[in-house]
Amino acid sequence: MNNIKNQSIIELLKEKSLWVRKETLNIHKVAPETRLASSLSDVEIFVALYYGGILKFNPKNPRWEERDRFIISKGHGAISLYPILADLGFFDKSELGEVCKESSFLGGIPDTMIPGFETINGALGHGLGVACGSAVALKNKNSAAKVFVLMGDGELFEGAVWEAIMFAGHHQLNNLILIIDNNKISMLDYCRNIIDLTPIEEKLHVFKWKVKTIDGHNIEEVYDSLNSLKEDKSDHPRVLIANTIKGKGVPKLENDVLCHIKSLKEDEIIKAIEELK
């Protein structure tokens, strides 16, 4: 029974992932300033959190006290969350055609004017520290809500991130779940060519985190591991390292080390949408 139910959820999440990629490309058509490649590597993560029943939220009351807090530290990479939030009723779907236009509240980098966004994270490396403060606060309130953070692997270059990693491990913030979108490319180069971050698992492990590594585009793995990390009863903060591909789903971006700053032309977008699977 469970297995059948699980399969239907996985089918739904697959469908939604495809739809979100398509919608993200459509947004990019309207707003070429958006960071497309960064917003394609985290699609399965967003989809599992929002459609897989993992994140507690209320579109009619985005600041609902019992919601799980979701801080998207790689702010620029959350364009793919716009269609999800619209689909779930945080705001009207018609807004998706207005991204970056005058009078729209949906910018090239999301901010807190958008219903559903907890924090503003245009500058990188701040989200985890803020999440630590929220996690302490929720424990102090005896709240059952959890704090989720999405961070890019490139953000691990920021020193403040390690201040937060140490803090969370020491304070046993077991209501904190960090997801690293490990797409392995920052703006100019592969991370391994800048400063090799590997082995990320071992580094976080010795900082007293519970670590799990998965294929971040295998929706079943994303869904199952987020569920198990959320239900885990240990005293450690948790980190899910999702190995992903920057620009996932768009061949023109997938193999390009400079894809972070690449914009696609309209005909390329149309072709990319046709090729999505």
Next chain:
Amino acid sequence: MNSDQPKTMRDVFIEAVCEKMREDERIFFVSADFGSPALDKVRENFKDRFINVGIAEQNLINVAVGLGLEGYIVYAYAIAPFITMRPYEQIRQSLAISSQVRPINVNLIGVGAGVSYDVSGPTHHCLEDISIMRLMPNFTVFSPSDWKLAEGFVDYSVKVSGPKYLRFDSKPLPSIYGDIGDLDFKKGFYELLNPPTGGEKVCLVSTGFMTHLALKAAKELKDIGVVDVFLLKPVDEKSLFESLKKYKYVIAIEEGFVNNGGLDALVSKIILDNQSDIRFKRMGFNDKYVFELGGRDYLHKLNNLDEESIIKTIKECL
């Protein structure tokens, strides 16, 4: 002038915060491994609402923000140059920018205004903070001249939400103010010395420790006005101009860099905007860090900021 025992602003302030913490469970205190005798009581009595984040000012701000977003009233505490300049981007993004949309009450307490950490040298002097903290929208910048103002600000900091920077001196100082019970903190300044009508020639406008020197200098001469500006942002410009317009000369005095957006910029802007013919002078540190060693008095003397230099500047006006 009150002649009671000198006290440090931080101890009086933290003592009062500690009292508040007893009755208000929404208050959290976060330190970047910086202490004070009064803080020992907070650490002892409120183990679940005190956090030492370690020597990590960036995380100090971020953790304070996370707590603040959850509705807590937060005090974050460190040495002044380190709490302002090390985590400037954390402050900008998660306090100044964010607070325009999401309400938050985070109070940054920086100890060591100006050259109050005299012999610790240029890394511990704090001569930039007035300018850089005034720069950010949505911020309140509080620069008290004595511990009574600092103590009085505790209530204000609880009641008035928003990000604030509290610029405290590190040294024990005598009080200047008497009973501040009905002081209007929102007004942001107080006329400590008012010459008799008709005799207003020179007014000293000062903040923080310099108000002590301004008062001493003014009392050596006759009919000198002294205005203590304790809120460097926001400024009630209209009221401040009303107090200054009767003078022929106004001298801004601060323990910070001049010509770079400090108190001098605030005062001269008000004069200019009102197209007033008040003559304006500024006193503070010029565009150089201070490597010389010595006590605060000596450093002031070297930088033409001691009592004698203030008297000399006043006499040039008379």
